Amino acid sequence: MSTNKIISSxxxxxxxxAPFLLPLITWIIGEEEVKHHSKRALISHIIPFVMIIALIIIALVVGGFSEGTGIAVVIGVGVFGLISFGIMIWNVVMGIKVLMN
Structure with a gap:
């Protein structure tokens, strides 16, 4: 098994x-194959962070305008949880796939 596969996985x-740190470091100093996988991993680690910031902003904005804020926040948290769980599973599948190829 090559070192590039291990680092990529x-x-x-x-x-x-280390959600942001390791993909960022390997993207900067890695070889071409490692950079490809590191960039994909970094993007998949950033998506939940951006989503939680958007959820907080939406909750603050909607919170000032209606009484249905609780329902909107619960739905938003549910959607965020499902997407984050899916991204976590995708990362595990991709890590295993890189190791197996």
């Missing part, structure tokens, strides 16, 4: 221990 698995 660690970029995906880093969702559990």
């Amino acid at each position: 660690l970029a995906y698995f880093s969702v559990f221990f």
Whole structure:
């Protein structure tokens, strides 16, 4: 098993221990194959962060305008949770796929 495969799969698995740091470092210093996977992993780690910021902004904006804020926030948190869980599963699948190829 090559070192590039291990580093590339660690970029995906880093969702559990270093979500932004490891993919960013491997993207900067890695070889071409590693850079490809590191960039994809970094984007998949950034998506939940951007979504939580958007959810907070939406909750603050909607909170001032209606009484249905609680329902909107619960729905938003549910959607955020499902998407985040899906992204986490995708990272694990991609990490395993990179190791197996």
